Amino acid sequence: MSYPRGTTRTPARPDSAPTSNKLTFWLLLVALILLATNMRAPIVALGSIAPVISEALSLSAMQIGWLGALPMLSFAIGSFISPALGRRYGLENTLIVMIALMTVGLLLRVLWVSWIGFFVGTAVLTLAIGFANTLAAPIIKAHASKHIALFTGVLSLTMTITAGVAAGSVLPISNTLGWQWALGIWAALSVAAFVVWLWLKRQLGTAAKRPTHTTSTASLSMWRLPIAWQIAIFMGIQSLLFYTVASFLPSIWLSKGLSAISAGQMGSVFQFMGPIAIISITWLMNRRGMLRFLAVTAALCNVAGVAGILLFSTQLAWLWSALMGLGCAAIFTLSIMLFSLRTHTPEQSSTLSGMAQSVGYLIAFFGPLGSGWLHELTGSWQLALWLMLAFMVVNVVLAWQISRPLMVDGERMP
Numbered sequence: 001m002s003y004p005r006g007t008t009r010t011p012a013r014p015d016s017a018p019t020s021n022k023l024t025f026w027l028l029l030v031a032l033i034l035l036a037t038n039m040r041a042p043i044v045a046l047g048s049i050a051p052v053i054s055e056a057l058s059l060s061a062m063q064i065g066w067l068g069a070l071p072m073l074s075f076a077i078g079s080f081i082s083p084a085l086g087r088r089y090g091l092e093n094t095l096i097v098m099i100a101l102m103t104v105g106l107l108l109r110v111l112w113v114s115w116i117g118f119f120v121g122t123a124v125l126t127l128a129i130g131f132a133n134t135l136a137a138p139i140i141k142a143h144a145s146k147h148i149a150l151f152t153g154v155l156s157l158t159m160t161i162t163a164g165v166a167a168g169s170v171l172p173i174s175n176t177l178g179w180q181w182a183l184g185i186w187a188a189l190s191v192a193a194f195v196v197w198l199w200l201k202r203q204l205g206t207a208a209k210r211p212t213h214t215t216s217t218a219s220l221s222m223w224r225l226p227i228a229w230q231i232a233i234f235m236g237i238q239s240l241l242f243y244t245v246a247s248f249l250p251s252i253w254l255s256k257g258l259s260a261i262s263a264g265q266m267g268s269v270f271q272f273m274g275p276i277a278i279i280s281i282t283w284l285m286n287r288r289g290m291l292r293f294l295a296v297t298a299a300l301c302n303v304a305g306v307a308g309i310l311l312f313s314t315q316l317a318w319l320w321s322a323l324m325g326l327g328c329a330a331i332f333t334l335s336i337m338l339f340s341l342r343t344h345t346p347e348q349s350s351t352l353s354g355m356a357q358s359v360g361y362l363i364a365f366f367g368p369l370g371s372g373w374l375h376e377l378t379g380s381w382q383l384a385l386w387l388m389l390a391f392m393v394v395n396v397v398l399a400w401q402i403s404r405p406l407m408v409d410g411e412r413m414p
Contacts, residue, residue: 024203028143031200032151034193035095035136036158038102039129041166042186043071046122049170052179057115067119071126072243072365078130079357083350086135091142091350092201095135099197101128103190110184133357137339138350143204148340153282156333160274167271222355225408227342227401232356234295234398235335236363237391241302242328244367244388245270249321252381256314266321273325281333291341292403295334299399301327303392310385331395335360342408352408 046053050064059067086094105125109118140151166186174182222228249270253263277298284290301323308320339353371384405412 024143024200025147027196027200027203029151029154031193031196032136032140032155033158034189034196035099035132036155037162037189038099038106038186038193039132040159040163042106042125042183043129044163045166045170045183045186049174049179049182052171052174053118056179057113057118059115063115063119067122068247069365069369070119070122071129072239072361074123074126075130075133076358076361076365078127078132079134079354079361081354082131082134083354085131086138086350087347091135091139091346092197092204095132095139096194096197096201098128098131098135099190099194101125102132103187103194106184106187106190110180113180130357130361134350134353137336137353138346141340141343141349142346145340148337149282149285152337152340153278153285153333156329156336157275157278157282160271160278160329164271164274222351222408227404227406227408228352228355229359230398230401231335231338231342231352232359233363234331234395234402235356236360237395237398238302238328238331238335239360239364240367240391241306241324241388242332242367243364244371244384245324245328247368248371248375248381252309252385253314253317253321255381256309256317258314258317262317266317269318269321270325273322274329277326277329278333281330285337291334292400294330295399295403296396298327298330298334299392299396301330303389303396306385306389306392310382310389331399338402342406344407344409348408 046067050067053059054064082094101124105121105123105128108121108124110121112118112121136155137152140148140155144151170182173185246267250260250263250267253266254260258266281294284294305320305322305324305327308316308323312320335356336353339349339356343349343352371381371388374384374387375381
């Protein structure tokens with residue numbers, strides 16, 4: 001096995017050994033599930049209850065817009081910073097602190113009843129989620145290297161399902177108990193995650209502390225590696241489509257002639273495809289040689305979905321919406337898996353995860369903003385959709401590239 005010139009492979013440490021017994025296996029699985037419950041649900045819940053919050057806190061449309069854009073910026077910042085902190089203090093230690101900050105952010109939003117309090121709480125919450133986004137993959141790499149597809153699939157599936165539950169339940173809870181309970185109730189799951197991760201750390205030790213000697217990680221800058229950039233842009237283009245569609249799909253279908261009820265249902269179809277895609281990816285990735293087929297197929301689903309909206313009958317609106325839902329969820333899950341599959345060590349996985357997600361979420365930030373601006377400029381969604389289609393075609397090429405059997409350092413996989 002070869003490495004870049006001047007580097008050496010770090011010897012495996014006992015505290016970074018893969019999960020080997022049933023207790024740690026199930027404890028890590030439960031810990032990841034509890035972590036994932038707060039990585040998307042509180043953000044989606046805010047979107048579903050935005051009119052209620054706006055009225056309660058007397059917020060302007062611009063203030064609501066900032067709350068909607070803040071998560072992607074926070075994700076990018078958190079992803080950029082977290083690898084260095086993970087190496088210095090340990091992946092698990094850093095994540096435990098971030099889970100505590102999630103809890104603080106959730107509580108600030110509902111206890112500090114003002115625009116400033118809600119903004120600060122959302123900033124703290126989403127920055128902590130940005131760290132968690134990056135830290136999850138290297139922790140899986142360190143402690144469950146034989147079950148990467150399973151653990152990544154469970155993480156992604158839990159985020160998707162709890163986001164759907166939050167979107168559907170937050171308004172009824174708000175009508176019954178008030179908006180503060182509807183948003184603050186998620187802090188209970190965050191506290192549970194904090195307790196379980198503390199317990200898990202005692203079982204597993206700490207992975208990915210900075211070594212005292214030279215390692216392959218020290219000589220590998222992900223910002224200089226073509227495959228790292230390909231993975232980052234691949235994920236970013238998917239996120240660009242996902243956040244644009246999540247924001248505007250009902251409005252787009254309304255402009256195409258669907259009724260308000262039917263247009264709203266297309267948004268649900270888009271979201272409900274997520275679990276199907278994630279379960280399928282998790283199962284199929286256990287079969288050798290499936291990565292290229294899955295990556296290219298997912299990218300083509302997005303091409304077909306956007307092209308269908310642009311060029312074909314609204315009678316098949318459900319199909320185009322479903323294809324985009326499948327493609328987005330599949331690419332997101334594959335991207336997280338690649339952070340582990342294309343790296344040798346948890347340190348490399350953390351660095352690749354941080355680099356790719358910081359780039360990816362910065363790309364995604366311009367999706368809703370750019371599409372909304374083009375719609376206001378032209379009075380139509382057509383130009384935004386044509387540009388989106390061009391990006392989706394680019395992602396087919398990237399899907400072929402990132403599925404080559406190469407590690408980040410250029411070593412060919414067996």
